[in-house]
Amino acid sequence: MLDLLPVLRVLGILLMVFALAMGLPLGVSWFQDDGVWRVYPLSMAVTLGLGLLLWLGLRRHNRELLPRHGVMLVTLVWVLLPLCSMLPLMLAMHQVGRPISFTHAYFEAVSGLTTTGSTVLSGLDSLPVSVNVWRTFLQWVGGMGILILAVAVLPLLGVGGSQLFRAEAAGPVKDTKLTPRMTETAKGLWGVYAFFSVTCALAYWWGGMRPLDALMHMFTTVSLGGLSPYDASFGQFQSPLLEAIAVLFMLAASCNFALYFVAVRKRSTAGLWRDPELRATLAVLIGGGLLVSVLLWVKGAYAPLQALRYGMFNVVSIATTTGYATADFLLWPVFVPVFMLLLSGVATSAGSTGCGIKMVRVLILLKQARREMTRLVHPRAVQPVRLGNAVVDHPVIFSVLAFMLVYGGTVIGLSMLLLLTDLDPVTAFTAVLASVNCTGPGMGAVGPASNFSVLTDFQIWVCTLAMLLGRLEFLSVMALLAPSFWRR
Amino acid sequence: MKIIIIGAGRVGESVADSLVSEHNDITVIDTSAARLRDLESRFDLRGVVGSGIDPAVLAEAGARDTDLLIACAAEDETNLVCCKLAQRLYGIPTRIARVRTSGFADQELLLGPEGFAVDRIICPEESLTRYIVRLVEYPEAMQVRDFAGGRACLVSVRARAGAPMVSHSIGELRQILPGVDMRLVAIYRRFQEEPDRFIACDGTTRVEPGDEVFVLAASEHIAQVLAALHRRDGQSERPVRRIMIAGGGEVGLRLARQLAREKARFHLKVIEELPERCVALASELPSEVLVLQGDTTDEDLLAGESVEETDLFLALTEDDEDNIMSCLLAKRMGARRVLALINRRSYADLMHGTQIDIALSPAQAMLGELLAHVRQGDVQAVHSLRRGVAEALEIVARGDRKSSRVVGRKVSELSLPPEVHMGLIVRGLPLPGEQAPEAGESQVIIPHSTTVIESNDHVVFFLPHKRLVRDVEKLFRVGALFF
Numbered sequence: 001m002l003d004l005l006p007v008l009r010v011l012g013i014l015l016m017v018f019a020l021a022m023g024l025p026l027g028v029s030w031f032q033d034d035g036v037w038r039v040y041p042l043s044m045a046v047t048l049g050l051g052l053l054l055w056l057g058l059r060r061h062n063r064e065l066l067p068r069h070g071v072m073l074v075t076l077v078w079v080l081l082p083l084c085s086m087l088p089l090m091l092a093m094h095q096v097g098r099p100i101s102f103t104h105a106y107f108e109a110v111s112g113l114t115t116t117g118s119t120v121l122s123g124l125d126s127l128p129v130s131v132n133v134w135r136t137f138l139q140w141v142g143g144m145g146i147l148i149l150a151v152a153v154l155p156l157l158g159v160g161g162s163q164l165f166r167a168e169a170a171g172p173v174k175d176t177k178l179t180p181r182m183t184e185t186a187k188g189l190w191g192v193y194a195f196f197s198v199t200c201a202l203a204y205w206w207g208g209m210r211p212l213d214a215l216m217h218m219f220t221t222v223s224l225g226g227l228s229p230y231d232a233s234f235g236q237f238q239s240p241l242l243e244a245i246a247v248l249f250m251l252a253a254s255c256n257f258a259l260y261f262v263a264v265r266k267r268s269t270a271g272l273w274r275d276p277e278l279r280a281t282l283a284v285l286i287g288g289g290l291l292v293s294v295l296l297w298v299k300g301a302y303a304p305l306q307a308l309r310y311g312m313f314n315v316v317s318i319a320t321t322t323g324y325a326t327a328d329f330l331l332w333p334v335f336v337p338v339f340m341l342l343l344s345g346v347a348t349s350a351g352s353t354g355c356g357i358k359m360v361r362v363l364i365l366l367k368q369a370r371r372e373m374t375r376l377v378h379p380r381a382v383q384p385v386r387l388g389n390a391v392v393d394h395p396v397i398f399s400v401l402a403f404m405l406v407y408g409g410t411v412i413g414l415s416m417l418l419l420l421t422d423l424d425p426v427t428a429f430t431a432v433l434a435s436v437n438c439t440g441p442g443m444g445a446v447g448p449a450s451n452f453s454v455l456t457d458f459q460i461w462v463c464t465l466a467m468l469l470g471r472l473e474f475l476s477v478m479a480l481l482a483p484s485f486w487r488r
Numbered sequence: 489m490k491i492i493i494i495g496a497g498r499v500g501e502s503v504a505d506s507l508v509s510e511h512n513d514i515t516v517i518d519t520s521a522a523r524l525r526d527l528e529s530r531f532d533l534r535g536v537v538g539s540g541i542d543p544a545v546l547a548e549a550g551a552r553d554t555d556l557l558i559a560c561a562a563e564d565e566t567n568l569v570c571c572k573l574a575q576r577l578y579g580i581p582t583r584i585a586r587v588r589t590s591g592f593a594d595q596e597l598l599l600g601p602e603g604f605a606v607d608r609i610i611c612p613e614e615s616l617t618r619y620i621v622r623l624v625e626y627p628e629a630m631q632v633r634d635f636a637g638g639r640a641c642l643v644s645v646r647a648r649a650g651a652p653m654v655s656h657s658i659g660e661l662r663q664i665l666p667g668v669d670m671r672l673v674a675i676y677r678r679f680q681e682e683p684d685r686f687i688a689c690d691g692t693t694r695v696e697p698g699d700e701v702f703v704l705a706a707s708e709h710i711a712q713v714l715a716a717l718h719r720r721d722g723q724s725e726r727p728v729r730r731i732m733i734a735g736g737g738e739v740g741l742r743l744a745r746q747l748a749r750e751k752a753r754f755h756l757k758v759i760e761e762l763p764e765r766c767v768a769l770a771s772e773l774p775s776e777v778l779v780l781q782g783d784t785t786d787e788d789l790l791a792g793e794s795v796e797e798t799d800l801f802l803a804l805t806e807d808d809e810d811n812i813m814s815c816l817l818a819k820r821m822g823a824r825r826v827l828a829l830i831n832r833r834s835y836a837d838l839m840h841g842t843q844i845d846i847a848l849s850p851a852q853a854m855l856g857e858l859l860a861h862v863r864q865g866d867v868q869a870v871h872s873l874r875r876g877v878a879e880a881l882e883i884v885a886r887g888d889r890k891s892s893r894v895v896g897r898k899v900s901e902l903s904l905p906p907e908v909h910m911g912l913i914v915r916g917l918p919l920p921g922e923q924a925p926e927a928g929e930s931q932v933i934i935p936h937s938t939t940v941i942e943s944n945d946h947v948v949f950f951l952p953h954k955r956l957v958r959d960v961e962k963l964f965r966v967g968a969l970f971f
Binding site: 275374377378380381382384386391 | 940
């Protein structure tokens with residue numbers, strides 16, 4: 001366990017930096033005068049104090065981070081940061097006289113940081129505005145990855161940067177260094193993220209949102225999070241223009257940010273459109289949206305244009321793992337919600353802010369399957385799996401297969417666990433799926449019109465675990481549980 | 489002409505072989521003394537042991553008064569540096585380098601006098617690929633050679649019984665294919681128990697089944713000419729679709745890549761023996777190309793991949809024996825047409841007229857480009873035919889009636905040797921350095937005894953024997969008055 005000490009030291013630094021993030025809701029609270037501003041300095045002090053304690057107490061253990069440390073740090077950060085970020089939530093809710101339990105607060109914080117967007121709170125419209133800002137801001141921070149941000153802005157993580165990057169970045173191929181130095185890569189990715197954020201906020205503002213609404217929705221749009229400060233979610237605005245803007249930015253955020261980074265560097269978008277993953281992602285999202293729109297129209301749910309508006313927005317929102325809703329899609333033909341939830345598992349790219357299986361893994365598996373079919377006809381054929389012009393190495397294919405197995409195993413295992421608590425099958429399965437894919441709303445009792453507060457505490461913990469596993473892509477968390485990880 | 493050849497590998501050897509017979513002073517530089525001794529014993533040339541990038545070695549080889557340097561060592565680097573040395577230190581006027589890396593072609597900055605100073609790049613693999621691609625386009629032909637920048641072609645084809653033009657005399661051909669400008673320049677007839685023999689052609693010569701016929705025609709008429717000589721009456725055209733390439737070496741890769749560019753036109757399979765090479769091939773080629781790992785002479789593999797439905801089977805490995813065997817095997821199993829790459833001349837002769845439809849010598853495909861530089865006069869293109877015995881030559885008439893012995897004269901007035909046939913004339917091509925004119929401005933003329941040759945006419949000859957080259961070159965040489 002002594003091995004853990006240098007990791008905890010870095011964690012201390014991260015906590016101290018994270019405490020600064022609470023300045024945003026503090027400022028909002030102060031200027032909007034929503035009456036809960038006192039909770040933020042308190043939470044900040046606690047977080048800062050904890051961080052300082054770890055850092056000062058362990059400052060002699062400033063060893064360089066090894067790969068195993070990266071895995072530990074990532075998991076620790078994703079477990080501990082929600083603890084700190086739930087403090088303002090709990091205190092503020094207590095202050096306005098609607099106290100929430102530890103379980104619910106932790107769930108809310110994890111749902112925020114993992115960009116899931118499920119909530120256990122109701123009456124969102126009447127919450128203090130700074131609480132809503134804090135919830136949505138958490139999603140924005142978690143969207144691109146906390147540690148990737150840390151690598152970008154904290155030079156003290158040093159060489160270990162690439163280990164952290166690997167452990168946190170989503171997708172099967174993680175060796176693609178875009179720049180010689182990992183810090184530059186992380187900076188570039190966050191630069192792209194920041195650019196999208198600013199344009200998205202401006203677009204919302206231009207489209208008619210109040211500045212604060214624009215800010216909060218920007219936080220949850222570009223991070224594909226989907227928390228909303230309103231009970232009616234995005235339906236609050238009833239504005240086709242805003243919905244179109246949201247669809248546009250959700251589509252942009254569901255593609256690999258590294259591609260944008262490269263496109264900016266080369267000053268050419270040619271490589272962008274040639275990327276097979278980007279094409280597949282956009283094709284699936286837009287094609288799925290059109291399919292659902294046609295279905296809604298044919299089944300008589302809406303007039304053609306309305307069908308396109310609702311179909312496109314909700315499909316893109318759910319499938320990109322965002323989770324906004326403009327309609328209660330459980331009232332639509334049953335094919336639609338199931339289709340959207342299944343899409344949410346696959347329709348985002350690696351290196352985007354979305355979660356789930358990732359399109360690149362699906363492509364690799366499809367190509368692998370096609371290769372097996374060719375082999376039946378031509379037993380001697382040599383046919384490497386290719387994405388674009390790059391050959392996918394065998395270890396990557398195996399890791400994708402392993403990932404799929406773990407993904408399926410996790411979904412089934414956690415669903416069974418929920419069934420054990422007498423939840424109905426549809427709710428159980430979709431709650432786990434929506435949590436693992438970091439989507440948000442499921443079906444049944446956790447559909448878009450209700451929220452996760454109907455679940456018992458145990459069920460909430462299961463969903464919390466599912467969200468963390470899904471965000472960190474299972475294996476790095478599970479590695480910690482393996483005895484061999486601790487054997488030296 | 490004094491020539492230095494760097495590198496005595498396979499390419500160097502065939503270059504030396506073809507140049508040595510044309511009264512050139514040849515010096516070959518190579519690091520292997522044994523290899524040079526072998527060449528010296530077989531050809532009339534001098535060997536210098538050493539590295540081509542060593543100035544002292546070049547000096548010893550007589551670089552100071554050399555006219556032509558041909559760098560064809562195995563590595564591109566050596567060849568490029570040799571050319572630079574030859575220009576800087578010795579001022580050798582013409583420098584040719586073998587460069588495999590494709591990025592160098594048409595890079596004036598790299599190849600110009602300030603760069604590596606290479607006048608011309610040759611890449612045997614690329615020449616061979618181009619050559620085979622033409623054969624894929626015209627599957628009936630045994631060879632297709634371009635003249636005048638692709639405006640005219642020389643094709644050779646095996647006459648087949650039942651085809652419209654076969655069993656008719658040459659004089660009747662005009663009626664059979666009206667409106668097609670073509671000239672039948674040579675016939676090689678097959679006889680029992682002896683190699684094919686050249687038959688001089690005049691209006692009364694009959695085309696017999698089994699003859700190898702050489703025809704010159706404008707490139708747009710090639711398909712018609714081939715059909716008239718090879719396809720039975722009424723038989724519809726069957727384009728090449730399924731191609732099997734045995735051997736995924738450099739040539740196989742280039743060919744597959746080029747053929748795969750026209751998506752959906754060809755159905756390509758490449759067989760390669762080395763597993764690592766297979767992976768490299770499969771990664772480089774588009775995914776429509778099927779790469780198979782196995783022995784090219786493996787009957788089960790060929791049967792499993794339905795060789796009987798193949799339109800064209802190309803054996804392109806490095807190994808002559810493998811190529812011959814896999815071609816024979818494929819032919820017996822039902823492949824429609826087979827082509828074997830055969831390096832050794834004796835094998836090529838041996839295989840001629842057997843079941844192998846086309847026996848291709850890699851050297852032949854490349855040498856034309858080189859020979860054009862060695863020849864005197866304004867020779868534009870040279871194609872070595874019949875394993876170097878015969879030759880087709882494109883030469884430009886320059887000057888006027890006073891300075892030239894051909895310009896302004898009728899064909900019947902020229903003092904050509906009797907065996908030499910003037911094939912055709914391409915008129916109206918741009919002068920070197922001029923912008924290319926609009927397409928269609930140049931015309932292909934079939935010369936008659938009364939045709940008058942003009943300046944800047946590109947005249948294409950078929951020479952049944954190489955020794956006639958000199959006479960033609962001499963005839964076209966411009967007199968001193970021209971300058």
